Amino acid sequence: MYPLRPHLLALSVALALSACGSNTEDQAVVIPAAPADQGAADTAAVPSATAFVDTVATNQRGDARYATLDTNAAVRLLGGFLNVWKPLTQIVDAGVTAPANGSFPAVVASTWTGVPGDGSPDGTVVNAAVHQANIDYVVKATSGRTADQAVQAYLDDRRGKGYSITDGMGPLTAAWRSAAQQTTTITSVAADATTVLYNDGGNNTGVGGTANANFGSVVDLVNLVGNNASTEPAKRFYKYARPYRWSSSVVLLPALVPAKSTTPATDGGYTSGHTAEAVRDAVAMAYAVPERFQEMLSRGLELGESRILAGMHSPLDVVSGRMLGTASAAANLADAANAAKKAAAVTQAHSALMAATGTTADTFATYAQSGTVANDRFADYATNKANYLRRSTFGFAQIAATNAAAAVPKGAEVLLETRQPYLSDAQRRVVLKTTALASGYPVMDDAEGWGRLNLFAAADGYGAFTGNVTIAMDASKGGFNAVDRWRNDISGAGKLVKQGTGTLKLAGANSWTGGTELTAGTLQGDSVSAFGAGDVYNSGGTLVANAPAALKLAGKYTQLSGSTILELDLGGAAAGSAGSLTVTGVATIGGGTLRIKFANGYKPKAGEVLNVITAGSLKGKFNSITVDGFSTVTPAYSSTGLTLTLG
Incomplete structure (x- = not known):
């Protein structure tokens, strides 16, 4: 079961903003629905072969x-x-x-x-x-x-x-x-x-x-x-x-x-x-x-x-x-x-x-x-x-065949128990399944799947999303429950749903297509394609752009009002674009906060203009904008983007 989302139907949200700037959507913005649910989560069945963990005493x-x-x-x-x-x-x-x-x-x-x-x-x-x-x-x-x-x-x-x-x-x-x-x-x-x-x-x-x-x-x-x-x-x-x-x-x-x-x-x-x-x-x-x-x-x-x-x-x-x-x-x-x-x-x-x-x-x-x-x-x-x-x-x-489906041995999920404590045993099994080594190598194609386990890759999270992948992290428990980073290149047609108070960082060259829904906590993009090829929907958390160049969203981006935050960590090798946001589709801002931070020693001067958001189409405005180190910020909204002039 997933939390009820009253925004699944299109909503009209009035925007009352005191910030400078204008665009064609000052009167009202229609909030699109969240990415469609992709069905039941993937599973990794226990193989029918006699289990090593059950017979180890022999x-x-x-x-x-x-x-x-x-x-x-x-x-x-x-x-x-x-x-x-x-x-x-x-x-x-x-x-x-x-x-x-x-x-x-x-x-x-x-x-x-x-x-x-x-x-x-x-x-x-x-x-x-x-x-x-x-x-x-x-x-x-x-x-x-x-x-x-x-x-x-x-x-x-x-x-x-x-x-x-x-x-x-x-x-x-x-x-x-x-x-x-x-x-x-x-x-x-x-x-x-x-x-x-x-x-x-x-x-x-x-x-x-x-x-x-x-x-x-x-x-x-x-x-x-x-x-x-x-x-x-x-x-x-x-x-x-x-x-x-x-x-x-x-x-x-x-x-x-x-x-x-x-x-x-x-x-x-x-x-x-x-x-x-x-x-x-x-x-x-x-x-x-x-x-x-x-x-x-x-x-x-x-x-x-x-x-x-x-x-x-x-x-x-x-x-x-x-x-x-x-x-x-x-x-x-x-x-x-x-x-x-x-x-x-x-x-x-x-x-x-x-x-x-x-x-x-x-x-x-x-x-x-x-x-x-x-x-x-x-x-x-x-x-x-x-x-x-x-x-x-x-x-x-x-x-032997190089494309045989991966099996996950009974009990193997315990190997990730402390490394990914925020996942269930069933989810850990899917992680092992989606990160397994290819089939066909000598000796390694045992009936249970021990030979194909890639524990190094498994520590970097899922290799593919199928159905809804719901991640709930509790920062109060500390350790990886509070902060973790996935570095695999995630594929698949599934959808990522981020819940809980913890922070999940995505750093792979990702391509999953089912979209991303952030309901709580923090979801951070550490690579240009961190959020795959689907829509990104921020209904209650903090979305962070921390990529070495502009973070690219291949679909739409939607941010609701309330506690939602878009954080852009500008800086890095390409200081003018690193940490900024590029949205291929429509960026719909129904309120919330835009927070600008500076990374890797990058510090602009007063009077500089920051190009922070570029979109195929930009609708709406943020309720508030904060920029580290600057008390005066003048936003300029256009139909395709947002720039900030620093005071």
Whole structure:
């Protein structure tokens, strides 16, 4: 249900304005109807496939010798690999006890050596092109890795993953590590690392529980997502060798030669355990501190790429690790039994980190994003986005249909719970659906949709609008409930309805056609096409133009009287047009306020004339006009625009 709008029928509004200027509509203005409702909101149905979150307990490390697609959630999740590589029927060693509730699957009396080409019946390459591309990628990556990449690859291999990825916290890293009481003994590459195996003597994620009164709940949350998350069953089922065993051209990092397993048969490459652990830890940390959501997810995938640069894993090993790590984290976060633990961790994380950084609820988010490329390698948004996409597919060619509809796994919506707290679970599922990666990539087209989730893009809001998309934000709750920004390029035929007291900023190259209705709070356009291709109707809030050039409304703009405000933030690279408003259709002003602010150091002089609104047709006037720093303002209305002369 949507609030009743008495202005749905055309209304005649008398205008009584004392401001100077004139146009042809001084007598009365007919207020048009709001953009038509576009019907029910989009949904993302739960797939019919067996849900990972419901069966995660089947993924036990001790099941590694008899796990199958039918009996193990992780093996089933990663089953797309069977289109690339088919292992022999699962091998069971003599003397192994069968599961209590079942019998062993069919077995072959053989021992897998894990060394391709040695004559052992390890399996069969099903898609030679994909398999070769998988190994060739590692050959190229390891042959061309830089000195910095080599150091990072070593540290990401030998340090505890929970410790290693906390540098994704940027300006919060030191505070996080101190609060978590994290330690590591691996701080550099020792001179004799090529012959001596160094193991981390630190405590990985830190000190949890009551032993850490200020941060123990946060550490517990990071540890919690590791429940039922083993990669061993998948490794033993798929029996796919590490890349340096497939090709002698793979240049294993010399400092990691001592870390090579001497028992290849128990050292499968698919799936990457380091990646799975890093991704699930990153998801937990992003859940606790959503102000670093995209940066933490980027760090998790970066560690996965380090496994390739080290020569320890192939891209498909890493992609599957991302999938399993994400699903494992979601399963534990979605478990109702963990609700209180999640809430405690989020509260404690913010309390402790604010205290450590001297910030408040109003300044914490800004501080969390205050790093620069000089001291935070995740400070550049565009670079993060590009790397996240690259590390999601590693450039593989698509081998199946590229336009299959996206599925959203059961429980996956929990991954956005703290990042988009103002959305319902159903809306978060639609966000995941409309931001999903394309179909057809090797391994990634699992039946539930874990492989195609793009959490980086999902953090930037909807990718498309279908039906009415109603966003209600409550600024009194703070954080993202008060202010959020969507940076995706939003398409679709739906309509955006903004309600509540919070501020939603739109920064994409948007093209949705169903229009925008602002009933309360603030809706800010940070890009030229922020409001898509439909009409914009402001019936009770503040519409802000903060684009780097004139904000363009492709349809009509209507502003009602009362508390409605049009705010133009003038300035920027093109000071004469940045923040101004261009309306292709009719701009109907039924009153309200026009507020002019100046951004980026722009400050006009007395006597200057500001061209603030250009329209195909301008009807009506504002009840009041205010300009920061000027007490006298003379408006000049015309049939196609409004200029202001500053006193």
